[in-house]
Amino acid sequence: MHAGSTDPRDKFYALLGMTTDQSRDLICPEYGPEVTPRMVYTKAMRLILSRRIAEHDDNIFNPLTIAGIGCNRNIQDLPSWVPDWSQTKTAPIADTDYRAGSKYPPFIHFPEDDQFMIHLRGFRLDKIKVMSEPLLLEPEWMLETADVYSREWFKTAEALARSLVQDPYPFTNEPILEAFVRTVLGNRSSYGTNSQPSTEQCLRDYETFYKLMDMKKEVLARVERGDPDEASQEFSREFLEVTERTSRFNSFTGHCLLRKRFCVSAGGRMGSVPPHCKEGDLICIINGARTPFVLREENGGKFRLVGCCNVHGPMKGETQAGEMQTFRSFEYQATLHGQEKTLRGCWL
Numbered sequence: 144m145h146a147g148s149t150d151p152r153d154k155f156y157a158l159l160g161m162t163t164d165q166s167r168d169l170i171c172p173e174y175g176p177e178v179t180p181r182m183v184y185t186k187a188m189r190l191i192l193s194r195r196i197a198e199h200d201d202n203i204f205n206p207l208t209i210a211g212i213g214c215n216r217n218i219q220d221l222p223s224w225v226p227d228w229s230q231t232k233t234a235p236i237a238d239t240d241y242r243a244g245s246k247y248p249p250f251i252h253f254p255e256d257d258q259f260m261i262h263l264r265g266f267r268l269d270k271i272k273v274m275s276e277p278l279l280l281e282p283e284w285m286l287e288t289a290d291v292y293s294r295e296w297f298k299t300a301e302a303l304a305r306s307l308v309q310d311p312y313p314f315t316n317e318p319i320l321e322a323f324v325r326t327v328l329g330n331r332s333s334y335g336t337n338s339q340p341s342t343e344q345c346l347r348d349y350e351t352f353y354k355l356m357d358m359k360k361e362v363l364a365r366v367e368r369g370d371p372d373e374a375s376q377e378f379s380r381e382f383l384e385v386t387e388r389t390s391r392f393n394s395f396t397g398h399c400l401l402r403k404r405f406c407v408s409a410g411g412r413m414g415s416v417p418p419h420c421k422e423g424d425l426i427c428i429i430n431g432a433r434t435p436f437v438l439r440e441e442n443g444g445k446f447r448l449v450g451c452c453n454v455h456g457p458m459k460g461e462t463q464a465g466e467m468q469t470f471r472s473f474e475y476q477a478t479l480h481g482q483e484k485t486l487r488g489c490w491l
Contacts, residue, residue, distance in 0.1 A: 150345075157237055204249070208434060213416070241394050241433040244432040266467050267465055271406050272407055276296070278396075305323075352389050404416050408426060414455060417451075435458075
C-alpha cells in the first residue's frame with residue numbers, strides 16, 4: 144500500500160479505498176498546493192466522527208485511540224485529536240470489552256469558526272506521577288536478548304508498583320501483585336466479552352513468564368546430556384504448558400504495553416500510557432469513550448490530546464463521575480524558519 148508513495152494524502156486515500164462502509168463516498172480525493180495533508184486528515188476525522196454520532200455508534204471515539212501527540216507522528220502540524228494515518232506503527236486499541244466512559248452521553252462540538260478545533264465533555268480522573276521506560280521489542284533482536292530485556296522490564300515495573308502503590312490495591316481490593324499483573328495484561332486473557340482472567344490465571348501466567356527462560360536453558364542441557372526419552376516426556380509436557388501460558392501473557396501485555404509506559408498516578412492508580420506522556424499529564428474520562436484518555440493542559444484551561452490509556456480500576460465504568468467540564472482547543476504562535484506563523488488547532 145505504501146510502495147512508492149511519499150505523499151501523506153495518498154496513504155490516507157489508499158486506506159479509504161479499503162473501507163467497507165460508505166466512507167469513500169463521503170471523502171473525495173483532493174490534491175493541489177492549497178490542499179495540505181493537515182486539511183485532508185482533519186476533514187476526514189470530522190466526517191468520521193460526525194457520521195458515528197449520526198448513526199448512534201456505540202464506539203464513537205474508537206478513531207481517537209490512534210490520535211494524540213503521545214506517539215511519534217509524521218505530520219507534525221496535525222490537530223492533536225486527528226490521527227496520523229501515514230504512521231503505520233500505531234494500531235487502534237482493542238477496546239471492545241472496556242466501558243470507562245460509555246455510561247455518559249457522548250458530546251462532540253466542532254466550532255464553526257475553526258475547522259481544526261473540537262470540544263469534548265468529560266471529567267478529570269487523576270494525573271500521571273511516575274512512569275517506567277517504554278516497553279520496546281525490536282524485530283532485529285535475538286530471541287535471548289528479547290527474553291532478558293522483557294524480564295528486566297517487568298521486574299522494574301513491578302518494583303515501581305510495589306514501592307508506590309497501596310497493598311491491597313484500593314480501587315479493586317486486590318493484592319498488589321495480582322493488581323499489577325491485571326494492569327499489564329489490560330485485565331484481559333481472551334478476546335471479546337467476558338475476557339477477564341481469573342486470579343489463578345493471572346498469577347500462574349506471570350510466574351511461567353519468568354520460568355520459561357530457565358526451562359529453555361534446561362532443554363539445551365538435556366540435549367547435551369542425552370537424557371533418555373522417558374525422563375524428557377514429563378519435562379516436555381511441562382515445557383509445552385509453560386510456553387502456552389507465556390505466549391498468552393506476551394500477547395496481552397503486548398496489546399496493552401508495547402511501545403507504551405507503565406505508570407503510577409498521583410492517586411495511586413496503575414496503568415499504561417503513551418510513550419511521550421509527561422509527569423503531570425491528566426488522566427481523563429471522556430463522555431462516551433470506552434477507554435480513558437491522557438490530556439495535557441496548557442494555556443489557561445485548554446488541552447492537547449496525548450492519547451488513550453489503560454488504567455486498572457475504571458475500565459468497566461466503575462468510577463463515579465467527577466466534575467464535568469468541556470475540554471476545548473486553542474491557538475498559539477510558533478516561530479518556524481524565522482517566520483512567525485499561527486498554527487490553529489494543533490491542540491485538542
